[in-house]
Amino acid sequence: METEEILAELDNVETQIQDVQGQIQVLLDQQEKLYERQSELKAILEACRAFGSPKATDDAPPTALEDWSGTFDWDSKADHYKFHVFGISKYRANQHEIINAVMSGRDVLVIMAAGGGKSLCYQLPAILCDGISLVVSPLISLIQDQVMGLKALDIPASMLTSTTGKEEEKFIYKALEKGEGVKILYVTPEKISKSKRFMSKLEKCHHGGHLSLIAIDEAHCCSQWGHDFRPDYKNLGILKIQFPKVPMLALTATATQKVQYDLMEMLHIPKCVKFVSTVNRPNLFYMVREKASVAKVVIDEIAEFIEECYPNNESGIVYCFSRKECEQVAAELRERGISADYYHADMDVKSREKVHMRWSKNKLQVIVGGIWYGNQQTRWFVIHHSLSKSMETYYQESGRAGRDGAPSECLLFFRPADVPRQSSMVFYENSGLQNLYDIVRYCQSKRQCRRSAFFRHFSESLQDCNGMCDNCAFSSDIIEVDVSEHAKMMVSFLQDMQENDQRLTLLQLVDKMKNKHKEIGAELKREELEQLVIQLILESVLKEEFQHTAYATNAYVKIGPLARQVLQGKKTVKLEISSKQNKAGNLKKVKRSLTLSGMEFKLDKLRKELSSCHGTTPHAVLSAQQISVISAQKPNSTEELEKIIGKLKTERYGSKILEEIKKFVDSDEPDYDKLNGESSKKRPTKKRKTKNNVVLIESSEDDK
Numbered sequence: 001m002e003t004e005e006i007l008a009e010l011d012n013v014e015t016q017i018q019d020v021q022g023q024i025q026v027l028l029d030q031q032e033k034l035y036e037r038q039s040e041l042k043a044i045l046e047a048c049r050a051f052g053s054p055k056a057t058d059d060a061p062p063t064a065l066e067d068w069s070g071t072f073d074w075d076s077k078a079d080h081y082k083f084h085v086f087g088i089s090k091y092r093a094n095q096h097e098i099i100n101a102v103m104s105g106r107d108v109l110v111i112m113a114a115g116g117g118k119s120l121c122y123q124l125p126a127i128l129c130d131g132i133s134l135v136v137s138p139l140i141s142l143i144q145d146q147v148m149g150l151k152a153l154d155i156p157a158s159m160l161t162s163t164t165g166k167e168e169e170k171f172i173y174k175a176l177e178k179g180e181g182v183k184i185l186y187v188t189p190e191k192i193s194k195s196k197r198f199m200s201k202l203e204k205c206h207h208g209g210h211l212s213l214i215a216i217d218e219a220h221c222c223s224q225w226g227h228d229f230r231p232d233y234k235n236l237g238i239l240k241i242q243f244p245k246v247p248m249l250a251l252t253a254t255a256t257q258k259v260q261y262d263l264m265e266m267l268h269i270p271k272c273v274k275f276v277s278t279v280n281r282p283n284l285f286y287m288v289r290e291k292a293s294v295a296k297v298v299i300d301e302i303a304e305f306i307e308e309c310y311p312n313n314e315s316g317i318v319y320c321f322s323r324k325e326c327e328q329v330a331a332e333l334r335e336r337g338i339s340a341d342y343y344h345a346d347m348d349v350k351s352r353e354k355v356h357m358r359w360s361k362n363k364l365q366v367i368v369g370g371i372w373y374g375n376q377q378t379r380w381f382v383i384h385h386s387l388s389k390s391m392e393t394y395y396q397e398s399g400r401a402g403r404d405g406a407p408s409e410c411l412l413f414f415r416p417a418d419v420p421r422q423s424s425m426v427f428y429e430n431s432g433l434q435n436l437y438d439i440v441r442y443c444q445s446k447r448q449c450r451r452s453a454f455f456r457h458f459s460e461s462l463q464d465c466n467g468m469c470d471n472c473a474f475s476s477d478i479i480e481v482d483v484s485e486h487a488k489m490m491v492s493f494l495q496d497m498q499e500n501d502q503r504l505t506l507l508q509l510v511d512k513m514k515n516k517h518k519e520i521g522a523e524l525k526r527e528e529l530e531q532l533v534i535q536l537i538l539e540s541v542l543k544e545e546f547q548h549t550a551y552a553t554n555a556y557v558k559i560g561p562l563a564r565q566v567l568q569g570k571k572t573v574k575l576e577i578s579s580k581q582n583k584a585g586n587l588k589k590v591k592r593s594l595t596l597s598g599m600e601f602k603l604d605k606l607r608k609e610l611s612s613c614h615g616t617t618p619h620a621v622l623s624a625q626q627i628s629v630i631s632a633q634k635p636n637s638t639e640e641l642e643k644i645i646g647k648l649k650t651e652r653y654g655s656k657i658l659e660e661i662k663k664f665v666d667s668d669e670p671d672y673d674k675l676n677g678e679s680s681k682k683r684p685t686k687k688r689k690t691k692n693n694v695v696l697i698e699s700s701e702d703d704k
């Protein structure tokens with residue numbers, strides 16, 4: 001054999017070895033995921049063996065025989081409070097059963113979608129039982145809202161948090177000792193883990209037989225496997241140890257099986273009854289929009305979306321990546337005439353409270369938040385200025401829209417360049433990159449139903465989307481383009497750079513590629529090239545690597561395990577590309593029937609006025625759902641109104657509401673699209689592509 005031949009074969013063999021190594025790496029990654037799942041399943045199995053099935057217990061009949069929807073002693077009392085105090089005519093899925101299980105003295109674990117109605121599951125038992133119920137909740141803003149809402153219903157509710165004054169604290173401690181004066185007490189988890197004084201008062205309350213129920217809201221915060229772990233939640237196990245006979249109710253919107261077992265173990269409720277509802281939020285319209293590279297353009301688009309779709313100050317949230325960005329976006333929205341303010345973890349308690357109050361009283365249309373912002377009010381829209389760090393986080397954040405069941409919108413602005421910003425923050429977290437890439441897949445996809453991505457993520461069987469996401473609703477002008485050749489060029493270019501010890505970020509890679517290969521720039525737009533890099537990362541052809549500097553962590557794009565497959569033409573790479581006009585264009589044409597009708601608009605205004613007179617929130621006066629039922633039925637007597645909103649609200653606000661209805665009916669105003677102004681009436685509209693004709697209406701071409 002000639003030396004040259006040997007060298008050639010050696011080269012060939014080495015190339016093949018590298019190729020095999022790449023494939024092994026992908027298989028090893030797969031194996032790691034499988035090991036992880038294996039240990040998860042083993043842990044679950046162990047928990048099952050140790051505790052028994054969560055539904056079947058030793059000293060209670062198995063679930064199959066436990067009929068929580070049957071007849072119970074408290075039925076008529078519960079019905080009375082449900083309707084006349086809470087103004088709720090019908091239970092939502094599982095609420096009735098959960099309330100019955102709690103009232104029967106059982107520990108209960110509730111997994112129910114955001115806005116599903118978890119609060120009623122502990123608030124109603126709390127007023128049905130004698131004594132005081134304790135509710136642990138993670139956010140002061142959330143607690144403030146709940147307490148304000150309950151007080152508006154004449155339910156004695158209080159809160160004990162870092163913001164509680166001395167006088168109020170004294171009053172609460174007295175109430176705990178006597179078992180009267182407070183019916184529902186909200187506390188932050190820190191009170192349980194850090195305040196010995198509070199715990200001793202709680203023990204006294206229990207000793208006197210006055211502690212009727214313990215509810216742990218947002219219980220996923222207990223688990224390290226959950227997406228929002230809070231160290232103080234870890235200590236809540238003490239409650240069941242100290243008060244074993246008091247029924248405990250743990251509630252959350254999101255918990256994988258692993259998290260569920262973790263919760264049961266940490267809270268010491270192995271024999272709890274478990275209720276799991278669907279994650280589906282049929283009233284939410286999910287959409288992803290391409291994010292412009294110029295910051296100002298993004299804000300223009302957000303402002304335009306809010307002004308066009310929500311001209312009557314309907315409130316919403318804009319989520320941002322960083323605190324600085326929150327402040328900038330809020331300021332820019334204000335410059336464009338939208339009443340917006342920011343809310344983030346760096347603010348002191350006073351400023352946060354101020355923003356929260358303005359928001360609760362409908363003085364602000366938009367909250368720009370960097371952290372998970374808990375608040376009970378109806379939000380019509382949730383906009384993500386940047387992508388979230390996982391599907392779970394996005395589900396929770398977007399789930400803040402339409403909590404009372406009214407159709408609402410969740411819009412995410414996605415740009416490939418936002419991926420390294422997030423990845424450099426999460427790469428060291430448990431499955432951080434894997435979780436991030438899941439939501440990146442959701443954003444990149446221009447064809448797959450958005451809703452189905454949630455079902456898959458939470459291991460739930462698929463349900464119909466009913467045209468309630470952009471990919472299902474809009475007729476598709478998306479084509480799948482084979483970009484294997486472009487991918488090959490990119491990989492080989494990056495390989496050359498790497499061999500010369502040059503590191504490139506995503507944006508640098510695209511820039512340099514465009515300079516080096518002019519032809520590629522002619523075929524693919526810059527955004528599409530960025531999209532290609534992300535696609536290659538998702539497919540393990542490229543990978544991200546991270547390097548710390550004194551000021552930041554940088555994400556660089558490197559050759560990944562399957563790069564060789566692309567170079568050898570063994571792997572096809574495809575991109576979903578808009579053929580002509582993209583969805584951003586389509587979205588501008590969306591006119592929704594989500595806007596309020598004339599009657600609804602009047603009632604919305606009235607509830608704002610009434611709420612400021614009564615020192616409460618508009619939502620506590622009338623929920624969006626109640627407004628919509630009143631508008632449809634137009635009751636003209638106290639009795640008729642009572643059937644919709646219950647006795648208490650009718651007594652308090654009934655005369656004003658009936659007066660408003662009468663004024664409206666007498667005025668002969670057509671009950672449609674009043675609020676959209678004159679121009680909208682002229683526009684002929686046509687129904688968009690939805691199966692059940694429920695939500696979306698698209699304006700005609702004249703509308704452009």
Ligand SMILES: Nc1ncnc2c1ncn2[C@@H]1O[C@H](COP(=O)(O)OP(=O)(O)OP(=O)(O)O)[C@@H](O)[C@H]1O
Pocket residue numbers: 088089090091092095112113114115116117118119120252253376399400403404405623625
């Ligand atoms: N049976 C019902 N009928 C009509 N409205 C209801 C019913 N139950 C609850 N609601 C309303 O639904 C809204 C959401 O309820 P709630 O705040 O309890 O949701 P949640 O499940 O705690 O959501 P989150 O996970 O976002 O905290 C509230 O406005 C509440 O008044």
Ligand SMILES: [Mg+2]
Pocket residue numbers: 118119217
């Ligand atoms: Mg809740």
